[in-house]
Amino acid sequence: MAPSKKKHANNKACVIPGGFTVLSLQFSASSAAQHKLYVKEHKVRAEKSSHRPLDRTLFVLNVPPYCAEHVVKRLFSQFGDVQSVELRDHPGSSKHLGPKLSRFFRPADKQGFKVGYIVFESPSSIAAAKSHPLSEPLVVSTEEHPVTTGVQKWIQQYTDSFVQPDHLQKIVDTFMEVHDKRKEEEAERQKREAELQQEDEEGWVKVTRGNKGTKARPHSEAANQKTLQKELRKKKRKELMNFYTWQHRNTQKEHIAELRKKFEEDKQRIALLRAQRKFRPY
Incomplete structure (x- = not known):
């Protein structure tokens, strides 16, 4: 048992x-x-x-x-x-x-x-x-x-590492076809998003009504690029000041000289006010 x-x-x-x-x-x-x-x-x-x-x-x-x-x-x-x-x-x-x-x-x-x-x-x-x-x-x-x-096993792996050129070319062509198709779909999607969010001359964006129950569309790459270009155009309109280091240094010196001049004027004004307020009974 x-x-x-x-x-x-x-x-x-x-x-x-x-x-x-x-x-x-x-x-x-x-x-x-x-x-x-x-x-x-x-x-x-x-x-x-x-x-x-x-x-x-x-x-x-x-x-x-x-x-x-x-x-x-x-x-x-x-x-x-x-x-x-x-x-x-x-x-x-x-x-x-x-x-x-x-x-x-x-x-x-x-x-x-x-x-x-x-x-x-x-x-x-x-x-x-x-x-x-x-x-x-x-x-x-x-x-x-x-x-x-x-x-x-090593001999078999070494033998399998050799590939016929026709077979390798077929694999590469298939991979490139899938890659090109994916790139075309991505470009088409960005084009549609750019058309939906295209700005007019006054900066208005056309908003279209989507299907019922759809969620709000997030910021796309095309919209972000347009916003960045708009900010760059604003910066170009402004006057470029203090581009060089010596310009910035001279501006600081002029500002300090103006502050000192104003300080001396304020001291003279305060001295004059004190003299006017002095008590003179006779």
């Missing part, structure tokens, strides 16, 4: 403080060493990205360097269909918020342990992954799906 209890205990999932479930990872079937992954359901209130649904996303810690995104997708596919896999150096917001860039325009990835976000097709896959027993390791490299490491 004792051995059966021990075997039954090993078939249970291992949950550690913090709500993380421990999964064993084995590089190959013949490997004696095992690696530990820590998985938990991704629940972040501030996460508003549609790329990480709160009910179908699994957060993974301690992903080793030899596990690429396609390897992680294959390992966790046994718990259900995987929609997407995202590996990052540190936990954070989704990197899909900006435009998707080719690998030629992205900085080189850091080599080291990573964190992962695995999005399943079904919410039941999260429970299946969290209930996986610790005694059944996930095998990374198999005969059907071998994973290269060491010198073989």
Whole structure:
């Protein structure tokens, strides 16, 4: 009875403080060493990205360097269909918020342990992954799906670094088309804002009525540029004084001389008033 209890205990999932479930990872079937992954359901209130649904996303810690995104997708596919896999150096917001860039325009990835976000097709896959027993390791490299490491991996990376000119030209053309389209949309938006906030000769701005329920339009870049140009025109109309240092110094000397002259005149006036107020009975 004792051995059966021990075997039954090993078939249970291992949950550690913090709500993380421990999964064993084995590089190959013949490997004696095992690696530990820590998985938990991704629940972040501030996460508003549609790329990480709160009910179908699994957060993974301690992903080793030899596990690429396609390897992680294959390992966790046994718990259900995987929609997407995202590996990052540190936990954070989704990197899909900006435009998707080719690998030629992205900085080189850091080599080291990573964190992962695995999005399943079904919410039941999260429970299946969290209930996986610790005694059944996930095998990374198999005969059907071998994973290269060491010198073989470096040779493969060096071979993959060579790109055909036609393929590279296609990637560059696609990137430039998206960039030009985005620039045209930005220029069109600024043009519309400039037309709405265009001033007439007397300085009046035409205000148009928007749709019902729309919020007030904030200050745009075009409006800020017009205000700045207006202020510069006002400054140009004014006379430029004390441009040089010697002009400023002479102005200060003249001002001090006028103050001294006025002080002497005030002293004489006060002395005269005192003399007039002196008591003379005879």
